[in-house]
Structure formats: structure tokens, C-alpha cells
Amino acid sequence: MKKTAFLGLFTAFAIVLSAIELMIPSIIPIPGFKIGLANLAFLLALYLFGFKEGLCVNLVRIILVALLFTSMYGLMYSVAGAIFSMVIEYILYKSGKFSAIGVSVAGAIFHNLGQCLVAFIVTGTVALVYYLPILCLFGIVTGVVIGIITNTLIPKLKLFLDKEPTAKKNDILDVESIDDEDEEDEV
Amino acid sequence: MKKTDLILIFVVLVIFVSLAILFNHKKGGDVATVTHNGTIVDTIDLSKDGNYRYEFEEGYNIVLVDDGKVRVIESNCTNQNCVNQGFVENTNDAIICLPHKFCVTVKSNDVTYDAVTN
Ligand SMILES: [Zn+2]
Numbered sequence: 304m305k306k307t308a309f310l311g312l313f314t315a316f317a318i319v320l321s322a323i324e325l326m327i328p329s330i331i332p333i334p335g336f337k338i339g340l341a342n343l344a345f346l347l348a349l350y351l352f353g354f355k356e357g358l359c360v361n362l363v364r365i366i367l368v369a370l371l372f373t374s375m376y377g378l379m380y381s382v383a384g385a386i387f388s389m390v391i392e393y394i395l396y397k398s399g400k401f402s403a404i405g406v407s408v409a410g411a412i413f414h415n416l417g418q419c420l421v422a423f424i425v426t427g428t429v430a431l432v433y434y435l436p437i438l439c440l441f442g443i444v445t446g447v448v449i450g451i452i453t454n455t456l457i458p459k460l461k462l463f464l465d466k467e468p469t470a471k472k473n474d475i476l477d478v479e480s481i482d483d484e485d486e487e488d489e490v
Numbered sequence: 491m492k493k494t495d496l497i498l499i500f501v502v503l504v505i506f507v508s509l510a511i512l513f514n515h516k517k518g519g520d521v522a523t524v525t526h527n528g529t530i531v532d533t534i535d536l537s538k539d540g541n542y543r544y545e546f547e548e549g550y551n552i553v554l555v556d557d558g559k560v561r562v563i564e565s566n567c568t569n570q571n572c573v574n575q576g577f578v579e580n581t582n583d584a585i586i587c588l589p590h591k592f593c594v595t596v597k598s599n600d601v602t603y604d605a606v607t608n
Contacts, residue, residue: 400492400494401492401494401495401498402491402492402495404491404492404495404499405492405494405495405498405499408495408498408499408502409498409502412502412506422586422588425588425591426525426527426528426586426588426591426592426593427525427527427528427529427591427593428525428528428584428586428593428595431584431586432513433513433582433583433584435506435509436506436507436509436510436512436513437510439502439506440503440506440507440510443499443502443503443506447499450491450495451491454491
């Protein structure tokens with residue numbers, strides 16, 4: 304129950320971050336590229352619950368954002384960026400060698416690589432490659448910031464998640480435990 | 491923050507700063523190549539001002555050349571990103587209209603000469 308609530312919260316948070324991102328004017332003359340703020344929600348879900356949950360948060364965000372604010376062509380960009388960044392982030396996270404900062408920085412870079420790849424496939428021009436370094440340099444900055452936020456939030460959220468159920472389970476045991484079962488198994 | 495994080499950040503910084511320096515040629519271009527779906531459909535001389543209209547099955551883009559700079563002034567594409575991008579003038583700058591698979595890239599003549607002579 305608590306997990307479902309959290310994931311819903313993260314998804315809403317991710318959509319807000321995406322909306323903010325859309326309002327920031329593009330730093331390079333290729334509008335449509337995102338700096339990847341919404342990655343924060345994915346990282347929180349990944350660190351707290353796991354890859355599957357992070358994936359859900361991110362995919363729901365991408366689809367909703369495409370429906371709410373952007374076109375289907377924007378969807379392509381986001382999906383490519385998200386898949387690239389999620390895969391590398393999961394690998395680095397699993398390796399256990401990096402904190403959220405390293406994970407997030409690598410994610411930001413792969414996010415840009417994915418977007419550039421799609422733009423290259425769609426337009427067939429390599430011109431975009433010239434913007435990759437500057438995109439990635441900005442990505443490193445946002446990556447570090449998001450990593451620091453994740454590093455500080457995770458212990459607090461974990462504490463909250465571990466503490467609450469015991470206190471609450473007695474009050475609302477019967478209603479909540481039903482939808483609890485199917486969600487909780489693969490963490 | 492772990493030590494590995496710092497190493498990672500340092501490595502990617504070195505890679506992308508050097509790439510940025512490598513790619514950063516801020517010199518004005520002589521021509522603009524217009525591509526659709528990856529194939530070159532036109533080469534515009536930037537020394538002459540003018541309007542150019544390109545029509546594809548996806549829609550149209552109107553390109554304006556003014557004082558050695560180039561921009562898309564009008565398009566019926568869905569997002570208008572190409573129009574909002576404004577003028578570009580430096581070599582390798584590009585205006586991309588993803589919905590129309592349309593791209594205008596500024597080139598310098600030396601490059602085209604090299605390509606021809608080689
Ligand atoms: Zn356009």
C-alpha cells in the first residue's frame with residue numbers, strides 16, 4: 304500500500320519536473336531536448352524499490368507528459384533518452400561502485416546520447432553531434448545536483464518507509480493488505 | 491559521494507570539454523546545405539539574401555537568408571521549433587525540423603572544396 308502511494312507520488316513529482324523542464328528555454332539551438340530533471344523521480348524509485356518500479360514511474364510519466372504537453376514526436380525523444388539513461392543507471396547502481404551522484408551523471412550523459420541517436424535516425428544528419436558536448440556538460444551539472452538530492456533523500460525516505468508500517472498496520476489491516484499482496488513480492 | 495563518483499565525473503568532464511573545444515569553430519559559413527530525410531536537396535549561397543521555399547509530403551519550410559545568416563521563417567510543422575530557433579550563422583550550426591525531417595546546416599566553403607579535391 305505504502306509503496307503504491309509512494310510510486311504514485313513519485314510519478315506525480317516526475318510529471319511536475321517534466322513540466323518545469325518544458326518551461327526552461329533550451330540552452331542550445333535545438334529545442335525539444337530535455338536536461339533530464341525528471342530523472343530524480345526515477346532514481347528515488349530505483350533506490351527505494353527497484354528497477355521495475357522506477358521503470359513504471361518513468362514510462363507513466365513519459366506517456367502522460369506526451370499526452371498533456373507535447374506531441375508524439377516528443378515522445379520518441381523522451382523514450383530514447385529515458386531507456387538509455389535507465390539502463391546505464393541500473394547497471395552502475397547494481398555494480399555498487401558508485402553513489403547516486405555517479406549513477407545520475409552517467410544517466411544524464413546517456414540520456415543525451417539516446418536523444419541524439421533518435422534525432423540522427425529521424426533527420427539523417429550528423430549536425431546534432433556538434434551539440435553533444437555542450438549538452439553533456441550541462442547534463443553533468445544537473446546530474447551532480449540530482450545525485451546529491453538523491454543521496455540525501457534516500458536515507459530519510461528509507462527510514463520513513465521502514466518505520467511507518469508497524470505503527471499503521473494495526474489500524475487499517477484488513478482493507479490495505481489485499482492490494483498489498485500483488486505489489487510487494489519482487490522487491 | 492564516493493571516490494569513484496569523482497573519477498567518473500572527472501573522466502566525462504575531460505571527454506566532453508575536449509570534444510566541446512574540438513567542435514567549437516565559431517566562424518561564419520559560406521553556404522547552407524538543406525537536407526530532407528538525410529539527402530541534400532539544396533545548397534544555398536549565404537552571401538546572397540533571399541527566400542527559399544521547400545515543400546515535402548510532410549509540409550513546407552520557408553528559409554530566409556539575411557546578411558550571411560540563415561533561419562526558418564515559416565513552417566506548417568506541428569511544434570514550430572525550427573521557426574523559434576531563429577538565425578544561425580556559424581559553421582556546423584544547424585536548424586532541424588524533426589516533424590518534417592528537414593535540416594539546414596551551415597557549412598564553410600573550404601570543407602566543400604576539400605571534399606571535391608579529395
Ligand atoms: Zn519545424
